[in-house]
Each structure stands twice: as structure tokens, then as C-alpha cells.
Amino acid sequence: MKKLALMLLCMAMTVVFAGCSFTANSESDDTLTIAWLPNESGADLVEAREEIGKMIKEKTGKKVEHQTTTDYIVAIEAIANGNADMAFLGAQGFIEANNKNDKVLPLVVPSGESGTLEDAVYYSWLAVEKENTDQYKNGDEFAIDNINGKRFSFVSNSSTSGFKVPSTGITDYFTEKKEFKSLTAEDLLEGGEDKFFSEVLFGGSHQGSAVNLLSGKADVAAFCDTCVNNYIELADGEVNEPGAVYKVKEDAAEPLNTVAGKEFSLISVTPVLNAPFVINTGTVSEEDQKMLLEIMTSDEVANNEKIFVPEDYEFSGLFSKKSGKERLVEVEDEWFNPIRELAK
Numbered sequence: 001m002k003k004l005a006l007m008l009l010c011m012a013m014t015v016v017f018a019g020c021s022f023t024a025n026s027e028s029d030d031t032l033t034i035a036w037l038p039n040e041s042g043a044d045l046v047e048a049r050e051e052i053g054k055m056i057k058e059k060t061g062k063k064v065e066h067q068t069t070t071d072y073i074v075a076i077e078a079i080a081n082g083n084a085d086m087a088f089l090g091a092q093g094f095i096e097a098n099n100k101n102d103k104v105l106p107l108v109v110p111s112g113e114s115g116t117l118e119d120a121v122y123y124s125w126l127a128v129e130k131e132n133t134d135q136y137k138n139g140d141e142f143a144i145d146n147i148n149g150k151r152f153s154f155v156s157n158s159s160t161s162g163f164k165v166p167s168t169g170i171t172d173y174f175t176e177k178k179e180f181k182s183l184t185a186e187d188l189l190e191g192g193e194d195k196f197f198s199e200v201l202f203g204g205s206h207q208g209s210a211v212n213l214l215s216g217k218a219d220v221a222a223f224c225d226t227c228v229n230n231y232i233e234l235a236d237g238e239v240n241e242p243g244a245v246y247k248v249k250e251d252a253a254e255p256l257n258t259v260a261g262k263e264f265s266l267i268s269v270t271p272v273l274n275a276p277f278v279i280n281t282g283t284v285s286e287e288d289q290k291m292l293l294e295i296m297t298s299d300e301v302a303n304n305e306k307i308f309v310p311e312d313y314e315f316s317g318l319f320s321k322k323s324g325k326e327r328l329v330e331v332e333d334e335w336f337n338p339i340r341e342l343a344k
Contacts (some may be wrong), residue, residue, distance in 0.1 A: 007300060009118070016227050018221055024263055026247075029078060029204065030061075030062055030063055030286075031062060031063045031064075031065060031084045032056060032060070032062045032063070032064050032065070032284070033064075033066075033067055033078075033083070033084045033085050033086070034049075034052070034053065034064060034065070034067065034084065034085070034086045034087065034088070035066045035067045035069065035074075035075040035079055035083075035084035035086070035087040035088075035243065036067065036068050036069060036075065036087070036088055037069065037072055037075050037087075037088065037089060037090070037093065037205070038069055038070050038071065038072065038075075038205035038208070039205045039207065039227040040088055040318065041050055041068035041069055041070070041205075042207070042253065042254065042317040043091075043253070043254070044174050044230060044253040044254075045316060045317075045318060047306050047317075048306050048307055048316070048317045048318040049066050049068075049318075050066075051304055051306045051307055052064075052301070052307065053066060053214075055295055055298075055300060055301060055304075056295055059291060059294075059295050060288060060292075060295075061290055062288075067083075067084055070291040071156075071204065072093060072156040072158040072204075073156075073158060074157060075087055075089065075093065076089065076093050076097045076100075076158060077097075077100075079097050079104055079278060079280055080096075080097040080101040080104055080280075081098035081100075082280055082282060082283045084089035084146070084280070085279060085280055085283045085284050086107075086277060086278065086279050086280075086284070086292070087278050087279060088275065088276075088277050088278075088279070089275060089276065089278055090158075090159055090161065090275045091160045091162035091272070091273050091274075091275060091276065091336050091339040092158060092159060092160035092163075092164045092339060093158050093275075094106060094275075094276050094278050094336060095160070095336060095339060096158055097278065098104060098149045098278075098333070098338045101154055101280070101282070101291060103280055103281045103282035104278055104279070104280050104281075105140075105279060105281055106276040106277070106278050106331045106332070106333060106335070106336065107276065107277045107278060107279050107289075107292060107293060107296060107330070107331070107334060108277050108293065108296045108297060108328040108329060108330055108331060109273075109274040109275065109276045109277070109328065109329060109331045110274050110275075110308075110319050110326060110328055110329075111274075111325070111326055111327050111328070111329045112274075112324075112326065113324030113325060113326060114324065114325060115232065115324070115325030115326065115329070116329065117326055117329060117331065117335065120160075120273065120274040120329070121162070121163065121271040121272060121273060121274060122224055122225055122226045122239045122271070122272055122274055122275075123224060123225045123226075123270065123271055123272065124160075124161035124162070124166055124169075124223075124224050124267050124269070124270045124271075124272050125222065125223055125224060125225060125266050125268070125303070126144065126147070126218065126220060126221070126222055126266070126267050126268035126269075127210070127213060127220070127221050127222075127223065127246075127265065127266055127267065127271055128213070128220050128221075128264065128265055128267055129213065129214065129219075129262075129263070129264055129265075130245055130263040130264055130265050132219070132265075133173050133243075133265040133267070133311055136220075136267040142242040142243060142266075142267045142268065143267075144169075144170065144173060144267060144268055146195075146218075147170070147220050148174070148180075148196060149198055150197060150198060150218075150219035150220050151191070151197065151198055151199040151201070151216070151217070151218045151219045151220070152188070152191070152197040152199070152200055152201070152219070152220050152221070152222075153200075153201040153202070153203055153209045153212035153213060153218035153220070153222065154166070154167070154188075154200065154201070154202050154203070154206070154221075155202065155203050155204070155205060155206050155209045155211065155222060155223060156201070156202055156203075156204060156205075157189065159206075160207055160273075160275070160339060161206075161222070161223070161224035161270075161272045162203075162209060162222050162223055162224065163222065163269055164339065164342055165342070166186040166222040166270070167188050168269065168342045169186060169270055170183075170185075170187065171183050171184060171185055171187075171188070174196075174216055180196075182244060183196060187294060188200065189293050199218075201217060201218055203221070203223070205227070205330070206223040206224050206227035206228055207223075207227060207228060207231065207255050207256055208253065208255060209221045209223040210223050210228055210231075210256060210259075210264075211255050211256060211258060212260055213264060214248065214259035214264060215258065215264040216233040216254075216258055220267075223296050224272070225240060226319070226320070228256070229321060230316040230317075230320055231248055231249060231252040231253065232246045232247060232248055232252075232255040232256075233246065233247055233249055234247075234250060235247040235263055236248055238264075240269050241266070241269060242268060243265065243266065244266045245263055245264070245265050245267065246263065246264055246265075247261065247262070247263045248260050248261060248262050248264075250261075253316065260303075260337060273335070273336060273338065273339060275326070276331055276336075277296060279292065289324070293330060296328045297313075297327070297328050297329060299327075301327070301328055302326070302328065305317065306318075307319060308322045308326055308327070309321065309322060310322050311314075311323045312313040312342065
């Protein structure tokens with residue numbers, strides 16, 4: 001794997017100032033603060049966030065404050081510097097927070113249909129507008145050869161499925177070709193005439209990256225299935241398979257309401273380790289850590305239809321389209337080592 005340069009100097013400065021914008025709640029023993037990435041910070045998920053907060057309050061007696069964000073870096077910095085006690089981050093976001101503060105550790109992840117870690121994955125997509133699908137085929141097979149020179153949208157360079165996984169996949173594929181043998185993930189961060197992409201955009205969230213594609217700002221976009229499931233429906237093909245066509249629901253919530261009815265096709269699909277809820281063990285007592293683990297892995301959470309939404313429900317929950325034994329399960333730090341390996 002190629003070395004990934006995940007942080008630009010200007011982003012690093014953003015971290016310093018953005019993280020400081022939070023009011024530290026860890027000093028108050030009666031309050032637990034949960035930081036949320038932009039993908040889960042929307043108004044459509046208010047009830048899902050509040051359900052988790054309500055359960056924590058009922059079991060611990062603590063007041064729960066939700067810190068919603070518009071930038072990955074703010075949430076990562078908040079949990080790392082102790083201004084949040086708990087956070088729902090992608091695998092890459094957790095690794096970055098853990099690198100900053102080794103007291104940030106994973107608590108649970110959503111399982112797969114089996115109810116275990118065995119199939120605890122979601123999918124990173126590369127998508128194009130439906131009418132442009134044929135540009136990304138090699139015979140009858142889908143291929144990414146023609147993404148070179150296109151306008152490309154990532155999510156954030158701290159996103160696992162919206163940057164880390166797709167950038168690794170792109171560099172691994174193209175460095176097999178003589179003309180791109182020295183291509184690195186860092187080369188994909190910026191567009192231009194002499195760059196791999198003609199233009200590079202960052203959606204700020206998976207929903208934002210999808211909007212970049214469907215509003216015509218980007219030719220190809222990276223985003224994941226779970227973060228846009230509440231906004232789309234399968235129009236043709238097989239779920240999570242190249243060639244599948246999805247349509248934005250007519251009543252889609254913000255920000256996809258601006259591209260309602262638009263269709264896109266998948267040209268690449270890659271499984272990714274599920275995202276963890278993490279805690280800062282420096283601000284959360286051992287007693288509360290045990291209680292949080294008990295709460296999050298409980299049947300009460302697993303059976304809450306505002307958190308794990310049944311497959312045929314229209315409600316916008318945190319985890320949509322539950323079709324099996326999905327629940328939150330305990331996870332150890334080492335489980336995320338495959339994502340760490342991508343940086344080597």
C-alpha cells in the first residue's frame with residue numbers, strides 16, 4: 001500500500017481552532033457529551049440521536065449533550081482533546097483521534113446481519129450519473145480507467161469510505177500502469193491540468209459528496225451506502241454491486257432534496273469495516289465505561305426502531321434497513337488494524 005498523506009497543514013490549523021470551539025463538559029460528572037460527524041448531524045437524525053441520549057440518561061442519570069458538526073476534523077479533535085466523552089466516528093476518524101490521544105478507544109460497532117463482527121461491513125462507492133455509466137466500462141465490465149482527468153468528489157480526507165479506502169483503491173489500480181507508477185494518495189487531494197484529476201472537491205459529508213455528483217459539480221464521487229440509504233432507493237440492478245442504479249427519493253431530506261429524482265450508477269464497490277462509537281477513557285470513569293457498554297450492546301438498543309430501522313420502514317434512523325440480527329457489539333482496538341495498514 002502507498003503511504004497516505006491524510007492531513008494538509010491548513011487542515012491541521014483548522015483542527016486547532018475548531019477543536020477549541022467546544023466547551024469542555026468532561027469537568028462535569030453529571031454530563032456526557034457525544035460528538036457526531038456531519039453525516040449523522042442532520043435534522044433527519046435528531047430522533048435517532050435523542051433515542052441514544054435518552055437511554056444513556058435513563059441508565060446513568062447523566063445529562064447527555066449532542067455536539068453536531070459540519071466538519072470531520074471538529075468531531076475528531078473534540079473526542080481527542082476531551083471536549084467530548086463519546087463520539088460516532090469512521091474507522092479512519094477513530095485512528096486519527098487515537099493517534100492524538102491513546103485514551104480514545106473503541107466501544108462498539110454495528111454488527112452485520114449475523115449479529116456479530118464477522119460481517120460488520122458497509123460499502124464505499126464510486127458513483128457516476130446514470131447517463132454517463134458507459135464511459136466507465138471495459139467491455140461488459142465496469143472499470144475505473146476513465147476517472148483520470150475527471151472532476152472528482154471525496155467526502156473528507158479524514159473519511160474512511162469517503163477518502164482512505166477509495167484513494168488507496170485508485171492508487172493501487174493505477175500504479176500498475178507505467179505512466180502512473182509513482183501516483184500517491186496525496187496526488188489525489190488537488191486537481192489541475194498536471195494532476196490526476198482535473199478538479200477535486202470535498203463534500204464535507206457523504207451526503208454532500210453525493211450532491212456534488214448529482215448537481216453536476218463532479219463527474220465521479222466517493223460516498224458510502226449507509227450514509228445515503230435514508231435518501232435513496234434502488235432503481236435497477238443488485239444492491240451494492242457495480243452497475244446498480246439508485247434514485248434519490250422525491251421526499252429526500254436536506255441536502256439531497258436539491259437533487260430529488262436524480263439517478264446515479266455504481267462503478268466500484270468496496271467493503272469497509274463498520275464505524276465505531278468511541279469513548280475517551282480519560283474523561284469517562286471505569287464504572288461509566290462498563291455502563292455505556294452494557295447500554296449500547298443491549299437488546300433495548302438493538303430493538304429500537306429509531307436506531308435500527310426495519311427494512312420496510314421509511315423512518316430515517318441511524319442504521320437503516322435492518323434485515324437480520326443487527327445490533328451494536330463490543331469491539332477491540334486491534335479490529336481496526338486493516339485500516340491502519342492502508343497507510344503503510
